[in-house]
Amino acid sequence: MAEPYTITNPPLVCWSCHDRTLGTHFCSSCGKLVQLRGGIDYFTLFEMPRKLWVELPALEKKFLQLSWKLHPDNFVSASEQERELSLQHSSELNDAYRTLRDPVARLEYLLGIEGMRKEGEHKQQAPPELLEEVFELNESLEELREAKASGGDLAGLQTRLQAAEKSFQAQLGEVDARLQSAAREWDAAFDAKADEGARKKLLSRMNELLNRRSYIRNLVTNVQKELQ
């Protein structure tokens, strides 16, 4: 993911008619595609509030409408500059749709533009209360690998790992539930125009939960891979 976007959105001077223009995609003056605006985030692109509950059919509808206008197919016979701009606009649109459509990517993106996810910060460390369980899991995984290599008896280890997988799956479900409730709180705070402090607190809680989620998910994936 890129740098967190800043919300400065100065009016552009259109490359084609040289008028000042405010359009997101097309010049309000001459109708040509405008240069990509770095300051526009995905929510703004879809004319949506920065909330985590998204009405998927409405999102899709907007995506298709914008695709219809921005897709490079429309500009095959246009100037090279317009072809390039359509490529930039339509790829941004597709990236935005791909991100907002998926609840986890959406949250991650929101945390990014709210300045919560700085580079390197989401390097995953085991949540302290999980340490013991993770330690046991890694041991079992190691034993399984050794048993596989030496042709030893696998059945007992596999049963143990399957139990561990189940336990982590359950924790994953729990994290997801907590994330959903935090997301609802975020949306309510947004509607209530809550103050900066309350917002920051929610964001940091969601950030923590998201890190925990991806950590557990990795564990589950690793176990599944070894069990296959």
Added chain:
Amino acid sequence: MARIVGIDLGTTNSLVAYFDPQTGRPQCIPGPHGSTLCPSVVSLDPDGSIIVGEPARRRLLTQSERSIYSVKRLMGRGPGDVQDELKLFPFRIDPASQNVIRVRLGERVFTPPEISAFILRELKNWAEAHFGEAVERAVITVPAYFNDAQRQATKDAGRIAGLEVLRLVNEPTAAALAYGLHERQRGKVAVYDLGGGTFDISVLKLISTGEGDIYQVLATNGDTHLGGDDIDNLLQAQVREEILRLHQVDFAKSADSVQELRKELIRVKHELSAVDRATLRFPLAGGAVYAREFTRAALDALIAPVVERTMKPVRQALADAQLQPTEMDEVVLVGGTTRTPLIRETVEKFFGRKPHVELNPDEVVALGAAVQADILARGVKNMLLLDVAPLSLGIETYGGAVAKIIPRNSTIPASAQELYTTGVDNQTGIDIHVVQGERELAKDCRSLARFTLKVPPAPAGLPRIEVKFLIDANGILQVAAKDLRTGEQHTVEVQPSYGLNDAEVERMLEESIEYAEQDFAERQLIEARTEAESILTATAKALAAVPDAQLAGGEREKIDANVAALQAAAAGSDYKLVRARIDELNQATTHLAELMMNSALSTALEGRRLAEV
């Protein structure tokens, strides 16, 4: 706007089609042999000229060392990739091949894009002969599961053939377009496309909006080295083993008879799609004859593993689209190999519905390409195609792992930005390795490109370079870099791991133009001379049959003068002059042609030319 054609550059056959505004339907263009299929075979004549299509296919039997088929299997691949292929296909790879394979035909070597360009140029000629005007722009189809290098190689082939490739369209998506136009389908569609050498499965959603129809690809998967060729190879291996065992004849020693046997086995395979039994009688060196009866049941048992191999990508594509087989509203079969009954049965059973086979599975992809060409040509559209990237794009990170930056099945164009900085003071370059694939280690993925990002000297960690990776609407990667401190755009020279660079493509284009101009004039001359010959013969015949008395005064002299002029032109080498003289003689003999016919017919045939009577 000039015409844009749609081209299906296939493993076994290639086709060219256009959208006919009169009928509102796409249509394939036949070649000089009357068929719309151009066998994807290229042969180098001992005189140095290139032969393409049906005549080249015949040369597989007599001049196998100078001929090549299924070159699509080599597109965008390196010598190390094709070792398995070499056991099964008679490709003569030049040992000096580096990143790009070079194939030997007789005394010359060509790259796969050059060989494909010969096929494209042949189809371009078909289209030009059909329209009577130059054709310079095309939409070309590629297997949906083609990676970046294979797509780039296809685009290069187009350029070498003198075509501006406006878009590469995925084959199953093209087929869906053709079917959509044909059947006005709606809802969720699965396209199962098994061709000569490639397999694709695509899951699409067809949406009607106020502005028009949108074809949105939800997921795609496949295998770019799986197709009818594999069935042929299985049959061949079985039969060669039997012949060796029963008759002690080893085919490894004779390339020409291998091709003869391959041709016969393909016939047997095709017959078994229609009937339950087929026989083969194959005379061997030394007078013995190998005779055998094949049953469909035995063929089915032999090819079951090939059919099963297609089902894994099918399941993956559905899982990626988050759909169950029974949720599909339509299933479409594409590609000649789907004529095989076992495949039809397997697909029908899996999806629980009868697949569509109404359109000719050989032609449907080219027809769809023509529809897309029409959309691009008209600018104002009533249809939009949203396709996806078949493979995840990633960059190699610390320890050889891959960080996925654009996941597979992302709608294209798609992009991702990555921020880079330096690790040591005054570091001047950052090495970046871009790969494509789903595996976790870079060495298990397909290497697309390596490049070094230039960085102005500065303390470690201070430079901030943003690299933008963008997959365009053709599924081809573009890279741009921006120095965030200065706002300066860097150009990134990306050397493809398995492709031609621009200079090489340019040189091949120049070479091919020299050939092409010569070729074109020569071909036109041969055609004009043939036509001249037939009108001269017809005129002589008519003059002998019709008494001079029936001719008007001076008519005979006029015809004689035109005949002499045409003979003189045909002896020269200016095809345009020959055409002009043909027209003049046709004019001069209109009355003579009428006299040739009895009065009852003459009204019906009025205005016909002499050669047609």
